[in-house]
Amino acid sequence: MSKILKRSGNNVFFTGESLYKKPQEESLFLSLGHQVDLYFPTHKKTCVSVPFIFASDNVQQEKQVSIDILPDECIFEIFRRLPADQEKSVCACVSKRWLMLLSTIRRDELCDSASSTIESDKVKSADSSNDGSQDTENDGFLSRCLEGKKATDVRLAAIAVGSSGQGGLGKLSIRGSVSASKLSNFGLTAISRGCPSLKSLSLWGVSSIGDAGLIDVAYGCQMLEKLDLSHCPTLTDNALVAIAKGCHRLTDLKIESCPNIGNECLKALGQFCPNLKSISIINCALIQDQGIISLFSAASHVLMKVKLESLNITDMSLAVIGHYGMAVTDLVICGLPNVTEKGFWVMGNGHGLQKLTSLAVTCCPGATDIGIGAVGKGCPNLKQITLRKCAMLSDNGMVTLAKNAGALVSLQIEECHRITQMGLFGTIFSCGGKLKGLTLAKCLGIKDAIVGLPSECPRKSIKSLSIRNCPGFGNASLTILAKLCPQLQNLDFSGCPGITDAGLRPLVESLPAGLVKVNLNGCTNVTDAVISTLAESHGWTLEMINLCGTKITDASLLLIADGCVLLSELDISNCAVTDFGIAALAQHLNLQILSVSGCSMLSDRSLSSLVKIGQTLLGLNIQHCNGISCNKVGILTEKLWGCDILA
Numbered sequence: 001m002s003k004i005l006k007r008s009g010n011n012v013f014f015t016g017e018s019l020y021k022k023p024q025e026e027s028l029f030l031s032l033g034h035q036v037d038l039y040f041p042t043h044k045k046t047c048v049s050v051p052f053i054f055a056s057d058n059v060q061q062e063k064q065v066s067i068d069i070l071p072d073e074c075i076f077e078i079f080r081r082l083p084a085d086q087e088k089s090v091c092a093c094v095s096k097r098w099l100m101l102l103s104t105i106r107r108d109e110l111c112d113s114a115s116s117t118i119e120s121d122k123v124k125s126a127d128s129s130n131d132g133s134q135d136t137e138n139d140g141f142l143s144r145c146l147e148g149k150k151a152t153d154v155r156l157a158a159i160a161v162g163s164s165g166q167g168g169l170g171k172l173s174i175r176g177s178v179s180a181s182k183l184s185n186f187g188l189t190a191i192s193r194g195c196p197s198l199k200s201l202s203l204w205g206v207s208s209i210g211d212a213g214l215i216d217v218a219y220g221c222q223m224l225e226k227l228d229l230s231h232c233p234t235l236t237d238n239a240l241v242a243i244a245k246g247c248h249r250l251t252d253l254k255i256e257s258c259p260n261i262g263n264e265c266l267k268a269l270g271q272f273c274p275n276l277k278s279i280s281i282i283n284c285a286l287i288q289d290q291g292i293i294s295l296f297s298a299a300s301h302v303l304m305k306v307k308l309e310s311l312n313i314t315d316m317s318l319a320v321i322g323h324y325g326m327a328v329t330d331l332v333i334c335g336l337p338n339v340t341e342k343g344f345w346v347m348g349n350g351h352g353l354q355k356l357t358s359l360a361v362t363c364c365p366g367a368t369d370i371g372i373g374a375v376g377k378g379c380p381n382l383k384q385i386t387l388r389k390c391a392m393l394s395d396n397g398m399v400t401l402a403k404n405a406g407a408l409v410s411l412q413i414e415e416c417h418r419i420t421q422m423g424l425f426g427t428i429f430s431c432g433g434k435l436k437g438l439t440l441a442k443c444l445g446i447k448d449a450i451v452g453l454p455s456e457c458p459r460k461s462i463k464s465l466s467i468r469n470c471p472g473f474g475n476a477s478l479t480i481l482a483k484l485c486p487q488l489q490n491l492d493f494s495g496c497p498g499i500t501d502a503g504l505r506p507l508v509e510s511l512p513a514g515l516v517k518v519n520l521n522g523c524t525n526v527t528d529a530v531i532s533t534l535a536e537s538h539g540w541t542l543e544m545i546n547l548c549g550t551k552i553t554d555a556s557l558l559l560i561a562d563g564c565v566l567l568s569e570l571d572i573s574n575c576a577v578t579d580f581g582i583a584a585l586a587q588h589l590n591l592q593i594l595s596v597s598g599c600s601m602l603s604d605r606s607l608s609s610l611v612k613i614g615q616t617l618l619g620l621n622i623q624h625c626n627g628i629s630c631n632k633v634g635i636l637t638e639k640l641w642g643c644d645i646l647a
Contacts, residue, residue, distance in 0.1 A: 143171040151176055151206070156187030160194030168197035176206035188213030192220030202228040214239035218246035225249050230256040240265035244272040254280040255287075262286030263294065270298030278305035280332075285312060292317040300324035300352075307332040315343030315366075322350025322378070329355050334362040341392075344371025348378035357381055362388040369397030376404035383434075386412040395423030402431040410437040420445045421477060424467075428460055428484050437464040439492075447472030448498065461487050463513075469495035475503025482510040489513055494521035494546070501529045508533045514541030521548040521571070531556035539563030548573040548595070554581035561588040573621070574598040579605040586612040595621035597646075603627040607636060614640035621646040 144159055146152075151174050159169060172191065176183065188209060191198065198221040203209065214235060217224070224247040229235060235258055243250065244265065250273045255261055261284055269276055276299055281287055292313055296303065297320070304327050308317070318339055321328070331353070333339075344366050347353070356379040361367045367390040376382060382405045387393060393416045402408065408431060413419055424446060428438070440446065446467070462485045467473050473496045481488075488511050493499050504526065508515070515538040520526050531552055534542065542564045547556070548571050557577060560567065561584045570591055578601045585591070586609040594617060596602060602625050614620060614636070622628060622636075623646050633647045 142169045144169065145173040145175070147175040149182075152182040153184055153187040153190070154182070156183075157190040160190040169195040170197060171200040172198060173202040173204070174206055175204045176208070183208050185209055185213035185216070189216040192216040196220060197223060199223055200226040200228075202230075203232055204228070204230040205232075207231075207233055210234040211236055211239040211242075215242040218242040222247055223249055226252040228254045229258055229261075230254070232258050233260065236260045237262055237264040237268075241268040244268035248273060249275055251275050252278040254282075255284055256280070256282040258284055260286065263288060263291030266291035267294035267298075270295040273299070274302065276302055279303065280305075280307040281309070281311060282307070283310040287311055287313075289313050289316045289320075293320050296320050296324040300326050303327055305330040307334075308336065309334040311336060312338060314338045315340055315346065318343035318347040319350060321353070322347030323352045325352050325356070327355060328353060330358045331356060332360045332362075333364060334360070336364050336366070339364055340366040341368045341371045342366070344368070345374045348374030348376070351378055353379045355381060358384040360386040360388070361390060362386075364390065365392060368392040369394055369400060372397050373400035373404055376401040376408075379405070381407055383407055383409040384412075385410070386414070387416060388412075388414040390416050391418070394418040395420055395426060398423045399426040399430050402427045402435070406432045406434070408432065408435050410439075411435065412439040412441070413443060414439075414441040416443055417445045419443045421447060421449050424477070425480060425484070428462065431460065431462075433461055435460065435462055437466075438462055439466040439468070440470060441466070441468040443470050444472070446470045446477075448474040448476040459486055460484055463487055464490040464492075466490075466492035466519075467496060468492060471495075471497065474498030475500060478503040478507045482507040486510060487513050489515055489541075490517040491515060492517075492519040493523055494519050497522065497524050499523050500525040501527055504530050505533050509537060511538070514538050516541055517544040518542065519544075519546040520550055521546045523550055526550040526552070528552055528555045528559075531559055535559040535563030540565065542567055544569040546571040547575060550575060552577070554578055554584065557581035558584045561585050564589070567591065569593040571595040572599065576601060579603055579609070582606045582609045582613075585609070589613070590616045592617060593619045596625060597621045597623040599625055600627060604629055604632045607632050610636060611639050614643050617643045619644045619646075623647060 146155055159172070169191070172195075174183070183206065189212070192213075193216075198217070201217065201221070201224060209232065211234075215238070218239075219242075224243070227243060227247075227250060237260075240255075240261060241264060245268065250269075253269065253276065263286070266287065269279075279295070288311075292308070293316070303325065306321070306325070306328055309332070311317075313336060315338075318333075321331070325331070344364075348371070359375065359379070359382060361372070367387065369392070372387065372390075372393060376385075385401065385405065385408065393413075395418070398413065398416075398419055402411070411427070411431075419440065424440060465481065465485060465488055467477075473493070475498070478499065488507075491507075493504075499520075504520075504523075508530065515534070518534065520530075526547070527550070531547070534545070536559075543566055545560065545564070545567065546569075552572065552575050554577055557572070558581070560570070565588075567589060568591060570585075570589075570593070573595050574597070577596070577599055582596070582602065583606070585594075591613055594613060602622075604627070606628065610620070610622075617640065620640065620643050622633065633645075637645055637647070
């Protein structure tokens with residue numbers, strides 16, 4: 001036994017004597033009795049997972065050390081020394097706190113090393129652009145749109161931090177809502193600091209953003225070119241004055257339903273924005289004559305497109321536009337109740353609108369015969385005129401306008417109920433040779449009457465004639481038009497049930513130029529006889545036919561399939577066509593748009609024909625075709641995967 005006890009080897013017996021000289025070390029493992037003998041293999045080590053560090057005298061607990069224990073000021077100093085945008089984006093993914101801190105760093109706050117890295121990246125990008133690759137450093141390639149609940153400060157901060165390394169944010173649209181309560185000035189401030197390449201900003205329905213956010217944008221986004229502010233009740237003149245002073249590249253501005261924006265901002269825009277070319281002001285109660293006068297008197301040489309709608313301005317504003325609008329090419333005037341006939345007359349006689357080419361007037365009581373006639377005379381380059389809901393405009397004003405506006409190319413009259421058949425034909429008689437398009441819509445005063453024509457009728461070069469939703473327009477008017485407009489190529493008589501085959505066929509037969517587009521939607525008395533004339537006389541030129549709601553049958557589809565070789569768009573909705581007619585279409589045409597909506601006589605037998613037609617189709621409408629079962633619609637959708645199907 002003594003030999004055994006004295007033996008040294010891998011297996012050694014120990015008595016109850018403590019293994020550790022210090023009691024602290026013994027207590028870490030087991031509390032053993034003094035009379036217990038244990039066998040410990042020395043070649044095996046016990047694995048103990050405990051968060052302790054053994055010291056010479058005492059035991060200390062290990063603590064997890066994190067950068068988050070640093071105050072914001074220290075982390076800010078670290079972040080502004082990050083060498084590249086990629087590192088910033090990675091750090092922004094760690095926590096919301098880091099994201100918000102990164103979004104507060106301006107470009108001019110980056111330390112020298114980070115700035116030099118950015119500059120070197122710009123140089124490399126410039127060098128690569130010389131080799132044919134595109135420079136992506138802060139050129140504003142990205143476009144972002146936040147709507148409703150997605151419009152939050154956190155998302156804007158993420159866009160500000162992440163977009164700089166992806167080509168720079170160029171366009172930002174924010175559509176707010178009542179529930180968008182997590183959006184404040186902080187979000188716009190983050191954009192202003194991280195997106196200096198921003199060129200277009202739209203704020204719609206954002207009530208939680210005030211002047212402070214937009215002022216920061218004016219300071220940080222000096223490349224801004226387009227600004228759209230709609231239904232922003234908390235914005236005032238202070239914000240737009242800052243934009244005017246900070247964003248000298250501004251070219252397009254729209255202000256709509258912003259009740260606290262007034263005249264001061266227009267004065268600043270005219271003074272500090274030398275590139276402002278387009279401005280739209282809608283429903284802003286505080287904007288009056290003083291603001292319009294200040295804007296036009298200072299920016300008369302640059303403003304090209306102007307829209308004034310639902311404002312409390314008077315004749316004075318129109319007089320100023322007529323005098324100072326030397327660069328204006330497009331003018332829209334809508335809903336100005338305080339503007340009278342005198343305002344339009346002075347605007348026309350101001351001789352300042354020499355470059356005006358497009359004019360639209362809507363819901364203005366001052367748009368009378370005298371006022372509109374003066375505008376036509378004082379604007380020699382007017383090419384397009386649209387007059388809507390001008391209750392005081394009559395035949396005399398329409399004819400005078402056609403005489404005075406010698407360069408007129410397109411004339412549209414809508415919901416002017418004092419216009420009659422005499423005004424329509426008088427306009428065609430009086431217009432110059434440049435008039436190519438004439439549209440009358442919802443003019444209830446137009447009714448058929450027997451009109452005597454002179455023996456020598458002037459033949460006009462009108463190519464497009466649209467008379468829509470005028471229920472009094474009928475065959476008698478068509479007979480006169482056949483003599484006055486032999487060059488017609490586009491016809492639109494939709495919503496005129498008074499037109500029948502007897503009046504339409506002579507007009508179609510008298511047009512040697514060849515019809516291209518024909519719209520007879522709602523002409524409930526048109527039958528197959530007219531389609532026969534169309535296919536025979538104009539089959540080689542027709543590209544679009546709309547026969548929705550007419551009395552055509554399969555016979556018309558056979559004629560169209562055989563004669564209209566260039567037809568790309570066909571609408572036969574709510575017509576009495578059957579599967580046989582659809583099969584005929586499938587044999588000859590290369591249609592791109594086909595509508596058979598409401599054709600109740602179609603059945604599942606049309607499936608194979610529709611599939612054949614669908615090889616060239618881009619759009620197909622089979623809504624309310626109750627004879628086609630749902631499972632066939634599913635098969636059709638699978639086979640025509642490249643076609644947009646409405647079912």
